[in-house]
Amino acid sequence: MYFDFYSVNDWIKTYPMSVKTVYKLHTLPDYDINHRIIESNKYILFYTLDGEGSIQVDGQGFTVQSNSLIFANATKSLAYQCSGEQWNFWLFEFKTEPFLLTPNYIYHTPFKMNYFDLCDQILLSLKEDRQQLASAYFYLFYSVLVSTLESGGNSFNMSVINKSLEYMKENIMNFSVQSLSQYLNVPIRTLFYIFNKEVGTSPNRYFQGIRTELGKEYLESTNLSISEISHHLGYCSSSHFSTVFKQFVGVRPAQYRREFELRNLG
Known part of the structure; x- marks a missing residue:
């Protein structure tokens, strides 16, 4: 298993988005996470690069594969695990106002080359204790995703x-x-x-x-x-x-x- 991550202690108020935690994970079949603390006003973006994972949000199950993403928003329970030989994905914990896409719904879109740079910049900015900059980069990433998803796909x-x-x-x-x-x-x-x-x-x-x-x-x-x-x-x-x-x-x-x-x- 390989991972790189960073999480700050507290949320800061940045409009319209604030990002707190970023993970880049390459997991093995035994990867299994169950959240014990649920924040109903928090979203978690899972963007699968490769492999297959399973996500359970308030008892509802989702299977995610390459180039799929889901904005998980839980009020009672949240768990996720690798359901194949591997599951490679980016994870972002964030708060936003308003939310422009449907939560707890699987979207499909290719991971474009500029996404890699944006995700790396978000993670690096958090590590450098520049949460406002990280949130700005995440808002740009989110806006690009919204534009791409709303335009539809073939x-x-x-x-x-x-x-x-x-x-x-x-x-x-x-x-x-x-x-x-x-x-x-x-x-x-x-x-x-x-x-x-x-x-x-x-x-x-x-x-x-x-x-x-x-x-x-x-x-x-x-x-x-x-x-x-x-x-x-x-x-x-x-x-x-x-x-x-x-x-x-x-x-x-x-x-x-x-x-x-x-x-x-x-």
Whole structure:
């Protein structure tokens, strides 16, 4: 299991939203949480990146999978657990006024590349004791989600994105757009159209982003060398990995690891 999180002690009044807790979790089958304290005016956003989880809100059960999200709002009970081999997701505890989407309802939308940056910024801002800034970043993230969800989605496009994501992760060492096209039986031109429409970038660029996120997880949760990580991710060399990583994150892998370790001291 891998996780990165931060939670502040008290809520602060920031309009229209205040965020208190952020988790980035990659869980195993034995992951099981039961909330003992319920705040009826609090929402918990679960955004599933991969795998499968089960959520129970006031006795009502939900199954969440890749690219699904739910805003849980409990008055009596809240529990959630991994219901497959793994469940990888972001979790945000927040309060808001007003709430623009339906609570305790499963939405489906692809996790876009800019979402990764926003989620990281929310978590980092909380760690730096800048709760107002974290809440501002979360409000931006929430607003983007609202806009995307209200515009609706094409079920075929969502199916292509979800299957593409699974294929990318399973073929991290030897991915190509051509092989993805053959696997899905979808023309390359159509793939580019769907990816640009739904996630705002090309299939190859999205894959590089996924590979970068996996690289961040290795840097945060293992002692593998930069060379070993680049090999695990299918790069031809550690220098190529470092170049691509810096394009997405702004710093090279070694610096990212140092900064992460310094932020998490104590």
